[in-house]
Amino acid sequence: MFSVDSYISSIKANLHKQSDLLTENLKKVFTxxxxxxxxxxxxxxxxEPTRFExxxxxxxxxxxxxxVFDNGTDTKVFAGSxxxxxxxxxxxxxxxxxxxxxxxxEENEETLVQQEQKAVADWFRGCWEKAGGDTISLPSYFVFSDDYKSYDLKNKQWIDDEEKWS
Incomplete structure (x- = not known):
């Protein structure tokens, strides 16, 4: 009834529908x-895996x-999230x-988590590049909350999360 390939393909298709929204929001952030x-x-x-969000x-x-927070001292400066x-x-x-x-x-969790993360990270990186992410001078990383690794968007590789803090 379910297969790894069809599940991952469906995730990619659903994420693709959100590409324009993400790309436009990233373009704003880059300014x-x-x-x-x-x-x-x-x-x-x-x-949110139980709601697929x-x-x-x-x-x-x-x-x-x-x-980093700025306590509102300069409204032209962004700090926070x-x-x-x-x-x-x-x-x-x-x-x-x-x-x-x-x-x-549950039967395929190890494979699925790895492929889900790859699909999401590849999609995000594509939107980041399309939005002009390479123009940002700050090091930039994509992470899954509560994970131990980060995707270095500038160098296009996964790193141990601690490396970005050193």
Missing amino acids: YNFSPKTDLLEFSAFM IAIRLFSMDKEANE IDVLPEVVYYQLNENQLNDFFDFY
């Missing part, structure tokens, strides 16, 4: 005047892994298929 305290940008994906939020960060993609559906399923799907997912 921001970031606080001089900002050392890097972290784009965090929050996936994803949201992406930008955090301005310093080298100590702290979010902002949604670059509101919660959107990345997979659709009929309610009567949920139990079968979750059985399938």
Whole structure:
């Protein structure tokens, strides 16, 4: 009934529908005047697997892994965080298929998590590049919330999360 390939293909198709929205939101972000305290940008994906939703939020960060805030002293400077993609559906399923799907997912979890993350990261990187992400001077990373690795958007490779703070 379910297959790894069809599941991943469906995720890619649903994410593709959100490409214009994400790209336009990233273009806006790339015009921001970031606080001089900002050392890097972290784009965090929050996936809700029981509702099949994803949201992406930008955090301005310093080298100590702290979010940078500006306390409103200069309205022309951005510090803090902002949604670059509101919660959107990345997979659709009929309610009567949920139990079968979750059985399938549990049986294939190792493969599925890896391929889900690759599909989402590749899609995000494509939108980031299309929006002009290479023009940003700050190091930029894509991460999945609560994960131990980061995708370095400038060098196009996965790194251990601790590397970006050193």
